[in-house]
Structure formats: structure tokens, C-alpha cells
Amino acid sequence: MNLGRAWKIAAREFRLGPRSPLFLYAVFLPLAISFLISAVFGGLLEPEARLGIVDLGESELALAAQELEGVSVSVLEDADDLRARVERHDLDAGIVLADGFDQGVSAGEQPDLDFYISGESLASTRIVLAVTTTEMVREVAGEEPPVSVSVTSIGDEGYVPLGDRLLPIVVFYAVVIAALFLPASSLLDEREKDTLSAVLVTPTTMNEVLLGKGLLGVLMGVALGVMSLGLNQALGNRPLELVAFLFVGSIMMAEFGLILGALVKDANSLYTAIKGAGIFIALPVIFIIWPTLPQWVPKFAPTYYFLQPVYEIAVNGARLRDFGVEMIVALLICLALAPILLVVGRRAEIRLAWA
Amino acid sequence: MNRDVVGAIVRKDFVTFTRDRFYLFITVLGLVAFVAMYWLLPSSVDETIRLGVSYPSGQGFLGPAAEANADELSITVFPDRGSLYAAIEEGEQDIVAGIAFPAELVGGSAPVELLVPAGVPPEYLPLMEGIATQAALFVSGDSSSINLATRTVVLGTDRVGDQVSMQEQMRPLLAFFVLMMETLALASLVSVEVQERTVTAVLVTPARTRDFIAAKAVLGTILALAEVLLLMILIRGFVGDVPVLLAALVLGALLVTGVGLLAGSSGRDFMGVMFLALALMIPLMIPAFGALFPGSADAWIKVLPTYGLVEAIVGVTTRGESWSDVAPALFALGAWCLILLGLGASILRRRVETL
Numbered sequence: 001m002n003l004g005r006a007w008k009i010a011a012r013e014f015r016l017g018p019r020s021p022l023f024l025y026a027v028f029l030p031l032a033i034s035f036l037i038s039a040v041f042g043g044l045l046e047p048e049a050r051l052g053i054v055d056l057g058e059s060e061l062a063l064a065a066q067e068l069e070g071v072s073v074s075v076l077e078d079a080d081d082l083r084a085r086v087e088r089h090d091l092d093a094g095i096v097l098a099d100g101f102d103q104g105v106s107a108g109e110q111p112d113l114d115f116y117i118s119g120e121s122l123a124s125t126r127i128v129l130a131v132t133t134t135e136m137v138r139e140v141a142g143e144e145p146p147v148s149v150s151v152t153s154i155g156d157e158g159y160v161p162l163g164d165r166l167l168p169i170v171v172f173y174a175v176v177i178a179a180l181f182l183p184a185s186s187l188l189d190e191r192e193k194d195t196l197s198a199v200l201v202t203p204t205t206m207n208e209v210l211l212g213k214g215l216l217g218v219l220m221g222v223a224l225g226v227m228s229l230g231l232n233q234a235l236g237n238r239p240l241e242l243v244a245f246l247f248v249g250s251i252m253m254a255e256f257g258l259i260l261g262a263l264v265k266d267a268n269s270l271y272t273a274i275k276g277a278g279i280f281i282a283l284p285v286i287f288i289i290w291p292t293l294p295q296w297v298p299k300f301a302p303t304y305y306f307l308q309p310v311y312e313i314a315v316n317g318a319r320l321r322d323f324g325v326e327m328i329v330a331l332l333i334c335l336a337l338a339p340i341l342l343v344v345g346r347r348a349e350i351r352l353a354w355a
Numbered sequence: 356m357n358r359d360v361v362g363a364i365v366r367k368d369f370v371t372f373t374r375d376r377f378y379l380f381i382t383v384l385g386l387v388a389f390v391a392m393y394w395l396l397p398s399s400v401d402e403t404i405r406l407g408v409s410y411p412s413g414q415g416f417l418g419p420a421a422e423a424n425a426d427e428l429s430i431t432v433f434p435d436r437g438s439l440y441a442a443i444e445e446g447e448q449d450i451v452a453g454i455a456f457p458a459e460l461v462g463g464s465a466p467v468e469l470l471v472p473a474g475v476p477p478e479y480l481p482l483m484e485g486i487a488t489q490a491a492l493f494v495s496g497d498s499s500s501i502n503l504a505t506r507t508v509v510l511g512t513d514r515v516g517d518q519v520s521m522q523e524q525m526r527p528l529l530a531f532f533v534l535m536m537e538t539l540a541l542a543s544l545v546s547v548e549v550q551e552r553t554v555t556a557v558l559v560t561p562a563r564t565r566d567f568i569a570a571k572a573v574l575g576t577i578l579a580l581a582e583v584l585l586l587m588i589l590i591r592g593f594v595g596d597v598p599v600l601l602a603a604l605v606l607g608a609l610l611v612t613g614v615g616l617l618a619g620s621s622g623r624d625f626m627g628v629m630f631l632a633l634a635l636m637i638p639l640m641i642p643a644f645g646a647l648f649p650g651s652a653d654a655w656i657k658v659l660p661t662y663g664l665v666e667a668i669v670g671v672t673t674r675g676e677s678w679s680d681v682a683p684a685l686f687a688l689g690a691w692c693l694i695l696l697g698l699g700a701s702i703l704r705r706r707v708e709t710l
Binding site (some may be wrong): 022024025032048049050068069070071083086087088089090091092112113114115116117118119120121122123124126127128131132134135136138145146147148149150151152153154189267268271 | 443476481651
């Protein structure tokens with residue numbers, strides 16, 4: 001095998017790749033998913049209570065409210081606007097602070113406080129906002145709390161925020177689309193358009209073509225995997241250990257991709273095969289998101305042996321040496337796939353010769 | 356347009372669709388997965404915050420706080436801090452956090468301890484502090500110097516105890532996903548006919564281009580509508596004004612058929628078609644995702660083609676709306692159907708005529 005020729009194939013893939021929509025898809029999908037997870041699902045599954053405030057004087061309460069943790073506070077100009085937003089459930093609750101509210105509270109008077117609650121807000125949100133407002137008023141009035149409070153955290157170690165548990169989805173899509181889909185569709189495209197036959201009449205062999213296309217997948221898989229982790233601030237203290245698993249995972253996915261690209265009859269079948277196998281290869285992602293599910297199940301999926309270590313290193317600060325067995329299994333899968341790839345590549349070459 | 360010819364093309368395409376067993380299997384699998392996902396989602400909303408408290412000096416010290424409305428706050432009293440701590444750690448009785456009161460609540464030096472497991476929303480802390488304060492005031496017999504003239508108003512329909520569940524929120528999204536699946540199938544069917552030029556074989560028969568386009572539109576609409584109706588039956592989605600819901604689903608099927616024709620006739624190859632179809636689907640998904648969030652949609656979301664579909668499904672199934680309420684949404688949806696079907700048909704016509 002001539003590595004120089006394989007590299008030329010890979011270089012050509014990189015040069016022509018950006019013309020393909022799939023190439024752009026591979027680059028932009030991790031970006032889009034990162035955005036969705038952080039902006040959409042983070043807020044959807046861990047929603048904040050939303051409080052609106054109209055301050056008709058210059059109350060300190062409006063300022064104190066904006067410092068609250070876990071409550072999204074909007075300061076509005078107009079009480080009618082506040083009521084309309086609360087009614088539409090754009091806010092869970094709203095308060096209108098009358099002019100001179102702070103002075104009235106401090107002087108022990110009985111200032112007006114209009115508290116509007118959205119009919120669609122949860123009962124739990126209502127009580128949180130009502131009690132929080134009362135506590136803020138107490139603070140503004142300078143009333144000493146009758147008791148002091150200390151906070152004790154319980155069981156911090158095992159808790160992983162939902163946003164972090166969704167991280168494997170981003171890595172999964174980055175590596176699978178780039179390392180599996182790109183070489184698969186590139187090989188299939190060349191077979192369908194018969195440009196592969198043209199390449200094979202030169203001194204370039206089928207194995208060099210496979211290696212060149214595989215290189216494209218592996219490099220893109222690693223690059224997009226690193227980019228996805230970086231975008232989610234999950235590169236941590238051991239980026240090289242992450243890269244090691246991303247590298248092995250990308251090789252594995254590229255091999256699967258090339259086997260598919262050599263085997264399937266057309267793009268429709270390729271798409272359907274990936275769609276059909278999707279649940280199987282995405283299995284580890286599901287079990288990371290729901291850690292209470294039995295954790296032996298995803299070990300049947302080959303993607304487990306790189307996704308689980310990447311997740312543990314990125315999120316839980318694990319080390320490469322903690323996942324020695326997973327690394328060995330991942331390498332064995334890669335080794336086992338190599339002869340299968342050579343055989344299906346050879347058969348694809350023979351089919352082309354007979355066509 | 357020749358109705359017999361259109362019928363013949365539809366039958367041919369339907370046979371082609373059902374002959375691809377794998378594609379059919381994946382379609383059924385997708386439908387089963389959506390239905391299973393729906394039934395796995397929570398069918399009710401838990402609005403209650405469950406707190407535990409311990410007070411070594413005995414029960415009954417909490418005063419008014421202990422009589423909190425069960426809809427919003429449930430307080431379980433434990434005999435000592437140890438049992439409260441264990442209950443939170445083990446997640447017993449769904450208690451999310453705890454307040455451990457010292458033996459001498461008033462005048463003692465020990466603080467009130469808030470036991471907070473990881474993942475508890477930060478807004479619960481002021482709530483717990485508020486309860487501790489109320490309890491201290493009750494035990495001491497003092498009253499707060501804070502005296503407010505609070506007017507509490509619930510705006511809109513009060514849904515406490517009758518909140519929209521996750522299942523109900525997911526209905527429009529699931530319906531949209533099923534419609535989208537059919538968009539991809541139709542786009543693929545159209546692109547294969549164009550790229551493999553089988554359309555030219557169809558057009559040497561008495562069939563005209565308009566018959567071909569009409570047949571694709573009819574097939575796409577029937578397939579999309581059949582699947583979405585099946586989904587709605589399986590998730591018991593036909594609640595409220597069923598004729599309005601049916602009208603919305605028919606228009607939704609027509610809309611995605613327009614998108615399918617557009618994508619199928621515009622892409623260069625299969626991958627290009629898939630990319631284009633997905634790119635078109637992303638903005639169309641936004642209103643369905645938006646329905647998962649509380650509050651009204653932004654103005655820019657309201658102009659998206661699928662907003663009318665989502666608004667009609669949500670309005671009928673969760674707000675009990677009728678024709679007059681959702682007419683503007685259906686009208687906008689109908690207008691988008693005309694635009695997209697017209698655009699898709701005209702591009703397909705041009706593509707077919709240039710073959």
C-alpha cells in the first residue's frame with residue numbers, strides 16, 4: 001500500500017468535501033445541537049420561575065430581585081403591560097410596587113402591594129414567588145430575621161446537571177455524522193457516479209481509496225468531536241485523553257461507514273440503514289441521560305466504548321487509565337472490523353469490474 | 356387533469372412504497388417509537404413542593420406553615436435531624452429538601468439548618484428561609500413588623516390542579532415529527548423519479564406533467580394524513596372539537612407535501628434532497644418546540660408556516676377552543692399550504708420539463 005497515494009485521496013476529499021451539503025451538515029449539526037441543548041432544552045427541563053416587577057417609585061426591592069438565583073426577573077414600565085404578560089403566562093407572577101413603597105415598609109405603614117399570578121403558573125411556583133417576595137420585602141425593610149440559617153449540601157458527588165448529561169448527544173452526532181456518514185456517502189457517491197472505476201484504473205488500489213476516505217472521516221470526527229466539547233466547555237483538564245478516545249471512536253465509525261458505503265446499493269439504502277441502526281448506535285447516549293436505567297445494556301453497542309469514557313473524562317474528571325478495558329475493547333472492535341472492510345472493499349471492486 | 360391517470364400513478368407509487376419492506380419497517384418503527392415515547396411521558400403535573408422538617412422539641416410548632424395548601428407545599432415532620440437527612444438522601448416520600456430546626460428555635464445560638472441535595476432549584480432556598488422565619492415567629496409569639504396591604508389577583512383561567520401535562524404539550528410536536536417523516540419519504544420518492552428519469556417513462560403514456568405532480572401531491576397528502584391520524588388515535592389525541600382538529604391535520608399534511616415536493620425537486624442528488632428537506636424542516640419545527648414552553652410565541656414565530664397547525668392543535672386539545680377561536684390560525688395555515696404547494700409544484704414542473 002502506498003501511503004502517499006492514500007493521502008492524496010484524503011486531500012482530494014478535503015478539497016471537494018465542502019461542496020457537498022453533507023459536509024456542511026456535519027460541521028453545522030454539532031453547532032446547532034449545542035445551541036439547542038444549552039438554549040432550549042436546558043431551559044425547558046430546568047425552568048426558572050418568572051417574576052415581573054413594575055416599580056412606580058425607586059424601590060430597592062426591584063434591584064434586590066434581579067440578584068435572585070433561580071428566578072428570572074423582568075422589570076417593566078407599565079402595570080397594564082405587566083398584567084397582560086401575566087395573563088398570557090409570559091410571566092408566572094408580577095408585582096406592582098407603589099411609589100414610596102420602601103419608606104412605607106420601613107415606617108411600619110401598610111403600603112400597597114399588588115401581586116398578580118398567572119392562572120397557568122404552577123402552584124409550587126406561586127408559593128416560591130410569594131415567599132421570595134415576602135423575604136425580599138423583609139430584607140428591604142431592614143428587619144432582622146428571627147433565626148440564622150446555615151445550608152448543608154447532601155450528596156453532591158453523584159449529581160450531574162442535565163445539561164452535562166446531554167453532552168454525549170453532541171459528541172455522538174459530531175463523530176457519527178463526520179466519521180461514519182462522510183466516508184460512507186463519499187464512497188457510495190463514487191460508486192454510483194462511476195468515478196471510483198476511473199480512480200482504480202490508475203495505480204491507486206481499493207485499499208488506498210478506503211484508507212484515504214477513512215482518513216477524512218477520522219480527522220473530521222476528531223476535529224468535530226473536539227469542537228463540540230469545546231463549544232460546551234467540556235474539554236476539561238485532560239484534552240489529550242479525550243482526543244485519544246475520540247480518535248479510536250472515529251476510526252471505529254469510519255470503518256463502519258466504509259463497510260456500509262461498499263455494501264449498500266444506493267443512497268436511499270444507506271440512509272435507511274443508518275436510520276435503522278441509529279437506535280443501536282445511540283444506545284449509550286440514552287443510558288447516560290437516564291443513569292437509573294440498567295447500565296449493562298449499552299455495553300452491547302460498540303459506541304459505548306468511546307462515548308462513555310469521553311463523557312466520564314469530560315464531565316466527571318475521570319482518567320484514561322480508568323477506562324483501560326474500554327480502550328482495549330474499542331481497539332479490538334477496530335481490529336476486527338479491518339478484515340471485514342478489506343473483504344467488502346475487494347468485493348465492491350470486483351462488482352465494479354464486472355459492471 | 357385526468358383523474359384515472361392520477362389514480363394510476365398514485366397506486367403505482369403506493370405499491371413502490373410498500374414494496375420497500377425495510378423502508379416500511381422503519382416507518383412503522385418510527386411511529387411505534389413516537390407512540391411509546393408519548394405514553395412514557397408524565398400524564399399529570401406534580402405541582403407540590405415536598406419538604407421535610409425536624410424539630411426535636413416536638414411537632415405542631417410550624418403554625419400556619421404546616422397548614423399550607425397541599426397543591427403547593429407538603430411538609431413532612433421527622434423526629435430528628437438524622438432521620439430527616441436519611442430521608443432526603445434516600446429520596447423517601449419524594450422529599451426534595453429539609454429544614455432541621457435546633458432544639459431552641461428562638462434565643463438559641465444554633466442556626467436553622469437547610470438540608471439541600473444537589474439539583475434542588477436555587478429558588479427553593481428563600482422558600483425554606485421563609486418557612487423557618489414563619490416558624491420562629493410563631494414559636495416566639497412575635498409578629499413581623501412587615502405589614503403589607505397585599506392584593507392577590509389570579510389572571511386568566513386558574514389551572515391549579517389541572518395543568519397541561521407533558522403528554523399534552525408533546526402532541527403537536529409528535530404530530531409534526533410524523534408529518535416530517537412523510538415529507539422526507541415524499542422528497543425521496545420525487546427525487547428518485549427525477550434523477551433516475553423514470554418520470555420520462557411515465558410521461559410517454561397519456562399522463563401529463565400536471566397529472567404526475569398531482570399524483571405526487573395526492574400520495575404525499577394521503578400518506579402523511581394516514582400516519583398522523585393513526586398517531587393521534589394511538590395517543591388518544593382526538594379530544595375537544597374533532598372536526599377542527601381534522602381540518603388542521605389535513606392542512607398540515609398538505610403543507611408538508613408542499614415542502615416534500617419543493618425539496619424533492621430542488622436537490623441535486625439524494626443527499627442534497629435530504630439536506631434540503633431537513634434545512635426546510637428546522638424553521639418549521641420551531642413553533643412545535645415553542646409550544647413546549649410557557650407563554651405566548653414571539654411575533655416572528657407566528658409568521659412561520661407551521662404556527663397555525665400547532666396553534667390549532669394546542670387550542671383545540673388543551674384550551675378547548677372551537678372553529679371561531681382557531682379560524683385565523685387555520686386561515687394562515689391554508690395560505691401557507693397554497694404557497695408551498697404552488698412553489699413545490701412549479702419547481703417540479705420546471706425540473707420535469709427540462710429532463
